[in-house]
Amino acid sequence: MAxxxxxxxxxxxxxxLKEIGNIGSGNAAxxxxxxxxxxxxxxxxxxxxxxxxxxxxxxxxxETILVGILLGLRGDIQGMMMFLLNKEFAHNVLNSLLGTEFxxxxxxxxxxxxxxxxxxxxxxxxxxxxxxxxxxxxxxxSVPNMCFDMAGAMMSVPAxxxxxxxxxxxxxxDEFGHINKDMSSHILLIPEVESLQRIMESLGLDS
Amino acid sequence: MSKPIVVxxxxxxxxxxxxxxxxxxxxxxxxxxxxxxxxxxxxxxHIMLPTIADFSNSNTVREKFADAAIExxxxxxxxxxxxxxxxxxxxxxxxxMFSNLSNLxxxxxxxxxxxxxxxxxxxxxxPVVAEDTGKxxxxxxxxxxxxxxxxxxxxxxxxxxx
Numbered sequence: 001m002a003x004x005x006x007x008x009x010x011x012x013x014x015x016x017l018k019e020i021g022n023i024g025s026g027n028a029a030x031x032x033x034x035x036x037x038x039x040x041x042x043x044x045x046x047x048x049x050x051x052x053x054x055x056x057x058x059x060x061x062x063e064t065i066l067v068g069i070l071l072g073l074r075g076d077i078q079g080m081m082m083f084l085l086n087k088e089f090a091h092n093v094l095n096s097l098l099g100t101e102f103x104x105x106x107x108x109x110x111x112x113x114x115x116x117x118x119x120x121x122x123x124x125x126x127x128x129x130x131x132x133x134x135x136x137x138x139x140x141x142s143v144p145n146m147c148f149d150m151a152g153a154m155m156s157v158p159a160x161x162x163x164x165x166x167x168x169x170x171x172x173x174d175e176f177g178h179i180n181k182d183m184s185s186h187i188l189l190i191p192e193v194e195s196l197q198r199i200m201e202s203l204g205l206d207s
Numbered sequence: 208m209s210k211p212i213v214v215x216x217x218x219x220x221x222x223x224x225x226x227x228x229x230x231x232x233x234x235x236x237x238x239x240x241x242x243x244x245x246x247x248x249x250x251x252x253h254i255m256l257p258t259i260a261d262f263s264n265s266n267t268v269r270e271k272f273a274d275a276a277i278e279x280x281x282x283x284x285x286x287x288x289x290x291x292x293x294x295x296x297x298x299x300x301x302x303x304m305f306s307n308l309s310n311l312x313x314x315x316x317x318x319x320x321x322x323x324x325x326x327x328x329x330x331x332x333x334p335v336v337a338e339d340t341g342k343x344x345x346x347x348x349x350x351x352x353x354x355x356x357x358x359x360x361x362x363x364x365x366x367x368x369x
Binding site for chain 1: 215216217231232233234235236255256271302304305306316343344345346347362363
């Protein structure tokens with residue numbers, strides 16, 4: 001049966017996506033840990049098929065202020081990947097890499113911006129590599145983009161992008177932590193329906 | 208003041224007797240505030256996309272689209288005692304949150320939303336008296352039914368009223 005909507009996913013398929021999130025985020029966490037030269041912990045990923053409003057609620061509400069890094073996925077899997085870091089996380093990254101602080105985005109110098117983008121880039125690449133080797137699919141990622149704003153405003157980007165397919169969006173959500181409890185981040189993997197179908201086929205879970 | 212009436216994404220609502228409407232975190236979406244100063248009826252709609260015409264999925268939410276939602280909001284206000292000739296519009300939103308999205312066929316969706324909203328308001332002969340659109344930041348919009356003032360709040364740029 002071909003997938004038409006995110007709601008069509010069965011239990012096994014959801015489990016497979018969770019495992020993909022697990023492997024991807026494990027790789028991304030290792031990459032992050034190497035960069036920061038610190039230990040990084042990850043939680044078991046959750047997978048949610050949600051409408052936009054609940055997706056935003058699960059991130060702490062529409063007005064939660066986060067740093068967002070958005071990348072496009074192309075190749076055999078089309079979709080988006082979004083990293084959402086809280087301010088403490090971004091601050092810690094800058095502090096480890098450059099010894100600088102995270103103030104306002106408008107006052108962030110080029111060096112700091114590119115450091116955060118690079119972290120997003122490396123984490124995304126390791127996440128995607130893990131999925132690619134698991135499924136045997138070819139996946140490219142686009143140049144990352146960053147903004148520092150309300151979670152709701154950033155989430156509207158994938159919501160609009162997928163609005164023609166479904167009123168719901170699928171989130172494969174991974175949480176990264178640190179010894180410092182205030183730091184939190186999420187990776188959202190947001191595949192298109194056709195790409196989900198392709199992932200399932202490659203894993204032999206398409207029926 | 209009582210609690211504000213929250214308008215979610217692809218949603219709309221009206222307020223009167225001094226109640227305040229709010230919609231949080233507009234990104235590329237557009238918030239449309241309509242106001243009749245005499246009956247003091249305010250309406251707020253939060254649209255995501257320009258036009259329902261491109262959509263094959265017929266059971267989609269009509270309130271999601273500029274060219275469907277505004278008329279629904281207008282009818283709702285009229286049936287509560289507003290008068291069309293007195294209604295004025297204030298709009299906010301339509302930002303481009305991520306600067307370089309040309310590869311995602313999303314480029315300019317904020318701008319296209321704003322254009323669609325203005326076209327629809329023009330078709331309905333509702334003048335736009337204030338706007339805060341475009342640029343690259345998210346906006347939360349409060350709209351009060353007492354004076355029809357639209358208050359826009361942002362993360363990086365502060366807040367202001369229209």
